[in-house]
Amino acid sequence: MxxxxxxxxxxVIGATLGYYLGPTLFEMLRQSPLNFGDVPAPRYIGxxxxxxxxxxxxxxxxxxxxxxxRWSEDRLTRIPAADTLFGALGLIFGLIVxxxxxxxxxxxxxxxxxxxxxxxxxxxxxxLGFRVGYKKRDELISLFTMGRPSKDKGKKDDVEHKxxxxxxxxxxxxxxxxxxxxxxxxxxxxxxxxxxxxxxADSSDVLKRNRGRRGLDILNKIQKELNxxxxxxxxxFEEVSEVDSKLVKLAKVLSGKVVTNDFNLxxxxxxxxxxxxxxxxxxxxxxxxxxxxxxxxxxxxKDGKEHGQGVAYLDDGTMIVIEGGRxxxxxxxxxxxxxVLQTSAGRMIFAKPKLLERAL
Numbered sequence: 371m372x373x374x375x376x377x378x379x380x381x382v383i384g385a386t387l388g389y390y391l392g393p394t395l396f397e398m399l400r401q402s403p404l405n406f407g408d409v410p411a412p413r414y415i416g417x418x419x420x421x422x423x424x425x426x427x428x429x430x431x432x433x434x435x436x437x438x439x440r441w442s443e444d445r446l447t448r449i450p451a452a453d454t455l456f457g458a459l460g461l462i463f464g465l466i467v468x469x470x471x472x473x474x475x476x477x478x479x480x481x482x483x484x485x486x487x488x489x490x491x492x493x494x495x496x497x498l499g500f501r502v503g504y505k506k507r508d509e510l511i512s513l514f515t516m517g518r519p520s521k522d523k524g525k526k527d528d529v530e531h532k533x534x535x536x537x538x539x540x541x542x543x544x545x546x547x548x549x550x551x552x553x554x555x556x557x558x559x560x561x562x563x564x565x566x567x568x569x570x571a572d573s574s575d576v577l578k579r580n581r582g583r584r585g586l587d588i589l590n591k592i593q594k595e596l597n598x599x600x601x602x603x604x605x606x607f608e609e610v611s612e613v614d615s616k617l618v619k620l621a622k623v624l625s626g627k628v629v630t631n632d633f634n635l636x637x638x639x640x641x642x643x644x645x646x647x648x649x650x651x652x653x654x655x656x657x658x659x660x661x662x663x664x665x666x667x668x669x670x671x672k673d674g675k676e677h678g679q680g681v682a683y684l685d686d687g688t689m690i691v692i693e694g695g696r697x698x699x700x701x702x703x704x705x706x707x708x709x710v711l712q713t714s715a716g717r718m719i720f721a722k723p724k725l726l727e728r729a730l
Contacts, residue, residue, distance in 0.1 A: 388420020450605030460503020531626030
């Protein structure tokens with residue numbers, strides 16, 4: 371369909387050129403050695419010939435034109451709406467400034483310069499306006515949203531955007547969190563995150579490939595099985611190469627929150643004033659509180675680093691180091707908590723077998 375449209379458009383262009391240039395060309399042919407004589411040359415003949423010639427010519431290069439149009443369409447659809455809007459506003463402002471200063475430039479005593487300089491100034495100011503509007507879009511968005519009345523405050527959570535990063539998708543717990551209803555609003559999955567997931571899923575490394583495929587399965591599960599609004603953000607930030615930096619920029623554009631379990635991304639977002647929801651912090655917050663002296667029934671899985679130690683785990687993954695628990699590997703025993711160590715990497719519980727306590 372697009373190819374036919376291109377051929378028709380070039381046929382119309384050929385007809386137009388033939389209509390206006392046909393008589394001149396016929397006059398040149400009459401004066402040439404071919405001596406066409408007094409053959410009439412009405413304009414419609416030139417229009418028909420021009421349309422036919424350009425239509426035939428498009429059979430060779432229409433494919434390239436269609437390919438270029440589709441490439442341009444793909445590039446334009448990837449540009450975020452905010453970038454396009456503020457870039458266009460900057461372009462318009464630059465052209466307005468060029469229009470205002472054009473009269474003084476046109477009155478310069480140099481005729482050649484006065485004719486060309488306004489076009490150059492218009493192009494330069496239009497380009498500068500577009501670039502300034504594009505680069506300052508985040509500041510302009512903040513400026514326009516500053517002081518917005520809070521009449522829709524009750525609806526804020528319904529429209530708040532939660533932007534998922536690659537690590538939290540691969541982690542998989544995000545689906546369970548969404549199922550419980552603790553995460554509200556719209557889940558935003560950027561296209562560049564999908565590309566990174568696909569790249570991981572196509573990796574030659576078996577572990578990476580399985581992680582990538584798991585992430586894609588989690589996304590399908592969220593989109594099809596859970597009652598959550600999911601938005602696939604098609605835009606990209608081509609001036610930024612790192613995915614984490616793109617996530618921060620997207621969060622600023624959408625005024626949303628980044629959902630992650632990446633410690634470094636968490637710190638970058640905090641430094642740039644972007645709100646973060648770290649599911650590791652959530653997991654640590656909901657872990658059951660264990661105090662020294664409490665009794666826990668666990669299964670000893672393996673031996674510890676120190677001599678005689680055994681290691682067990684709670685259902686939430688918390689590691690329990692059991693002094694003298696090595697001899698109980700593979701058994702379920704009651705242990706008494708002696709101390710709890712909380713670190714940035716998580717929580718570790720130290721205990722000793724209750725049987726040993728009774729023997730003492």
